Amino acid sequence: MFLFILRRAGVMALTALCMTFIVFLLTNLQPNLEKLAKTQAGSRITDAEVQSWLERNGYAEPILSRYGQWLGVLPGALTLAEDGTPESGRCIRGTTVDSVDEVPRFCGVLQGDWGYSTKFKVPVSEIIGERLARTGLLMFWAFATMVPLALIIGVLAGMREGSATDRTLSTFSIASTSTPEYVSGVIFVVVFASSMVGLRWFTGSAKSAVDGITFENFTLPVATIALYGMGYIARMTRASMAEVMTAQYIRTARLKGVSFRNIVLRHALRNALIAPFTVIMLQFPWLLTGVVIVEALFVYPGFGNALVEGAQNNDIDLLLAVSVVAVVVVLITQLISDIGYAFLNPRIRVT
Amino acid sequence: MESLTWTGALGPWLNPAIQIAALALVISAIANILVSVFTADDRVHYGPDGAVLQSSNATRYTRTAMMLSLAALILIALGYLVGGILLPAEQKGIIGRISTRFLPVWIALVLVFAISIAFKRRLGLYGHLFDNVIGMIGFGLVAFWVFSAIFADMIITFDPVQDVISGMKNKAPGTPLPSPGEGQYGYYLLGGDAIARDVFSRMVAGARVVLTIAPAATLFAFMVGIVLGVPAGYIGGRFDTVLSFVANLVLAFPVILLFFLLVTPEIVQMGVPTYMAGILFLFPIAFLVILWNSRFHTQPMTRNLLVAGTLLIGGWLYLGLAWDMDPFGLISIPGGVLIVFVSVVFVNSPTVFRIVRGLTLDIRTRDYVAAAQTRGEGRWYIMLWEILPNARGPLLVDFCLRIGYTTILLGTLGFFGLGLPPESPDWGTSINAGRGLLQFFPFPPLVPAVAIMSLVLGLNLLADGLREESLKD
Numbered sequence: 001m002f003l004f005i006l007r008r009a010g011v012m013a014l015t016a017l018c019m020t021f022i023v024f025l026l027t028n029l030q031p032n033l034e035k036l037a038k039t040q041a042g043s044r045i046t047d048a049e050v051q052s053w054l055e056r057n058g059y060a061e062p063i064l065s066r067y068g069q070w071l072g073v074l075p076g077a078l079t080l081a082e083d084g085t086p087e088s089g090r091c092i093r094g095t096t097v098d099s100v101d102e103v104p105r106f107c108g109v110l111q112g113d114w115g116y117s118t119k120f121k122v123p124v125s126e127i128i129g130e131r132l133a134r135t136g137l138l139m140f141w142a143f144a145t146m147v148p149l150a151l152i153i154g155v156l157a158g159m160r161e162g163s164a165t166d167r168t169l170s171t172f173s174i175a176s177t178s179t180p181e182y183v184s185g186v187i188f189v190v191v192f193a194s195s196m197v198g199l200r201w202f203t204g205s206a207k208s209a210v211d212g213i214t215f216e217n218f219t220l221p222v223a224t225i226a227l228y229g230m231g232y233i234a235r236m237t238r239a240s241m242a243e244v245m246t247a248q249y250i251r252t253a254r255l256k257g258v259s260f261r262n263i264v265l266r267h268a269l270r271n272a273l274i275a276p277f278t279v280i281m282l283q284f285p286w287l288l289t290g291v292v293i294v295e296a297l298f299v300y301p302g303f304g305n306a307l308v309e310g311a312q313n314n315d316i317d318l319l320l321a322v323s324v325v326a327v328v329v330v331l332i333t334q335l336i337s338d339i340g341y342a343f344l345n346p347r348i349r350v351t
Numbered sequence: 352m353e354s355l356t357w358t359g360a361l362g363p364w365l366n367p368a369i370q371i372a373a374l375a376l377v378i379s380a381i382a383n384i385l386v387s388v389f390t391a392d393d394r395v396h397y398g399p400d401g402a403v404l405q406s407s408n409a410t411r412y413t414r415t416a417m418m419l420s421l422a423a424l425i426l427i428a429l430g431y432l433v434g435g436i437l438l439p440a441e442q443k444g445i446i447g448r449i450s451t452r453f454l455p456v457w458i459a460l461v462l463v464f465a466i467s468i469a470f471k472r473r474l475g476l477y478g479h480l481f482d483n484v485i486g487m488i489g490f491g492l493v494a495f496w497v498f499s500a501i502f503a504d505m506i507i508t509f510d511p512v513q514d515v516i517s518g519m520k521n522k523a524p525g526t527p528l529p530s531p532g533e534g535q536y537g538y539y540l541l542g543g544d545a546i547a548r549d550v551f552s553r554m555v556a557g558a559r560v561v562l563t564i565a566p567a568a569t570l571f572a573f574m575v576g577i578v579l580g581v582p583a584g585y586i587g588g589r590f591d592t593v594l595s596f597v598a599n600l601v602l603a604f605p606v607i608l609l610f611f612l613l614v615t616p617e618i619v620q621m622g623v624p625t626y627m628a629g630i631l632f633l634f635p636i637a638f639l640v641i642l643w644n645s646r647f648h649t650q651p652m653t654r655n656l657l658v659a660g661t662l663l664i665g666g667w668l669y670l671g672l673a674w675d676m677d678p679f680g681l682i683s684i685p686g687g688v689l690i691v692f693v694s695v696v697f698v699n700s701p702t703v704f705r706i707v708r709g710l711t712l713d714i715r716t717r718d719y720v721a722a723a724q725t726r727g728e729g730r731w732y733i734m735l736w737e738i739l740p741n742a743r744g745p746l747l748v749d750f751c752l753r754i755g756y757t758t759i760l761l762g763t764l765g766f767f768g769l770g771l772p773p774e775s776p777d778w779g780t781s782i783n784a785g786r787g788l789l790q791f792f793p794f795p796p797l798v799p800a801v802a803i804m805s806l807v808l809g810l811n812l813l814a815d816g817l818r819e820e821s822l823k824d
Contacts, residue, residue: 015600174815178811186786186800288605
């Protein structure tokens with residue numbers, strides 16, 4: 001078990017390294033850097049000024065060396081003014097220092113420095129922390145509605161395969177998997193928040209949720225995220241439940257005369273929930289896309305919004321941090337789902 | 352001219368009828384649930400031979416009532432469509448007029464269904480689909496959009512991009528043109544969008560954009576996934592380890608981040624999509640060449656003909672599509688569309704790779720594979736002519752699902768304004784353009800949203816029907 005986790009951790013580190021390098025490469029292509037220079041120093045600057053801006057801010061160095069600096073394995077670039085005081089450099093962005101001695105030599109991810117956001121003009125770790133907290137809240141409520149509902153739907157549909165309940169609920173789950181967030185969001189807003197239908201139960205924007213979530217401003221975003229993911233979990237649960245219900249021990253229980261309710265609750269349910277567990281864990285990374293769409297649609301400044309803003313302004317450090325968070329979430333959920341699966345299902349032995 | 356109502360002259364008769372039918376359906380459904388809850392215990396009877404019978408008269412009645420009201424509902428809905436076509440033009444409502452515009456689609460649908468049902472016993476898996484209600488509904492929805500895309504030029508009432516008619520900005524459905532020109536259609540059937548274009552025509556034209564990109568991109572993703580996945584599963588070893596790692600790497604990438612990084616004007620300017628297309632578009636050619644060579648290498652004449660044909664046509668398409676260097680100047684894709692296409696293929700192929708690899712790992716242990724190995728068949732022959740055909744069932748189902756997923760991805764790209772030009776009529780872009788004023792003018796984004804949903808729902812239902820029917824054999 002320990003070796004297994006160790007090996008997975010190694011693969012995780014390698015994946016994260018490859019991924020951040022790809023992101024680094026793509027954000028540091030020459031046209032992207034020029035765009036960055038123009039957004040930072042003014043859109044009307046000449047090509048020569050762009051070049052000098054890039055050199056002054058350390059973007060002109062070879063890409064591998066800059067990646068090393070971001071990682072924290074190479075010393076951070078530093079430009080000195082003529083009198084020997086540090087003028088600009090990767091380790092002093094956003095702060096002012098007087099002498100070279102105050103500047104740390106390394107300032108990369110390994111030192112816990114996530115860099116400086118060129119868009120928001122604050123350290124990246126600050127933005128990421130704040131945004132993750134908001135998105136975490138959204139995700140929590142989305143999961144809190146999605147998972148129980150999906151499991152109930154799946155179990156109800158799967159316990160009597162082929163019945164009218166099964167067909168109705170299965171059709172509902174198929175419909176829910178074919179409604180991406182930008183479709184259900186639009187429909188929800190039209191029905192529940194616009195003047196057309198006139199229900200106006202909820203607000204169509206979650207902007208006010210930053211100061212405190214209420215039923216009114218948070219329901220639609222949560223429902224939008226939950227709806228798309230729900231169908232998939234429900235279908236998996238249904239398949240697993242239907243399979244369990246045909247198992248030998250269920251037949252034995254039936255022949256013993258156990259009531260149907262007890263068969264479902266005490267014999268089938270626990271075994272039927274092993275497979276959906278994996279699916280639920282693997283939904284986490286997949287939800288990121290949903291979060292980005294929902295945060296754009298409902299104007300909620302969370303993690304997804306940071307991703308969009310970072311990408312649109314080519315905010316390199318912010319994008320790298322976002323991708324690190326994303327890949328860590330993906331890989332950790334994969335790990336948990338593997339370990340959890342082995343724990344829940346005694347027939348699986350991890351070697 | 353007055354604005355159109357939704358139902359036109361049919362309204363006074365059919366509107367009350369559909370309300371009654373809907374009410375009846377709701378009441379009978381509730382009654383059915385209540386009755387089945389309260390009679391749950393005494394529904395089980397024991398037959399004379401001791402067999403357990405489940406029956407209850409009460410539920411039988413409520414169920415019949417439910418079915419009847421549902422049938423009435425469907426019939427009335429059909430009445431709106433058919434009646435709308437038959438009414439004289441000035442009495443038609445919005446639904447009637449839309450239904451009339453879709454006339455070529457209805458005819459094609461009826462023909463396809465009639466022919467398919469008549470010959471369903473001779474049509475293999477496709478014919479079996481018509482034994483399955485879910486599959487038929489799904490097929491109907493998909494076929495509706497496919498025919499809409501094919502006949503789009505006959506259906507649209509205005510040019511989806513160029514016809515900007517002043518005074519029609521953000522107008523409600525059925526608004527007449529202020530001063531219709533000679534031969535111009537008199538109304539904006541589903542209203543006007545924020546720059547006064549016809550929402551209805553944009554929806555229909557959007558079907559054409561979506562239904563050219565999505566299936567083609569899915570097909571390419573399958574080619575890549577198959578060419579890499581079958582050998583990874585069959586040969587295994589280091590080849591498999593490396594490819595699996597790369598596939599997992601791409602899968603660990605959040606799709607949305609990848610899109611934001613790849614689908615930007617700066618990347619197109621660098622020529623990245625061209626290089627990616629240059630690699631990805633090689634796979635279908637490689638696939639076909641290996642396919643022919645492995646099968647016909649004992650008959651050099653046939654093999655040479657097939658391979659030469661593939662290389663000629665494939666190479667021509669390849670030069671035109673990937674490098675924009677078609678010697679005849681016939682085939683080319685604009686950079687914006689190419690990057691969308693390439694990134695969708697790129698995102699989809701690792702998943703296909705994993706599915707194909709898993710199926711191969713399963714099938715390679717079968718006896719017929721061992722038999723082919725004993726006969727001394729070549730590796731590629733076994734992979735492409737023994738293993739692949741036996742994986743076709745799950746792959747076909749996944750293909751349907753994946754077209755739906757690709758449609759969703761295309762919509763996502765459009766929703767963030769990535770790739771396709773902002774005036775493009777595709778559904779995602781239209782949703783993006785309309786979402787700002789969603790609460791005040793819901794129709795411009797609502798119409799394409801419903802269109803996406805119905806197409807993807809159709810594909811998912813079709814896949815479900817196919818899965819059920821292919822499991823029956």
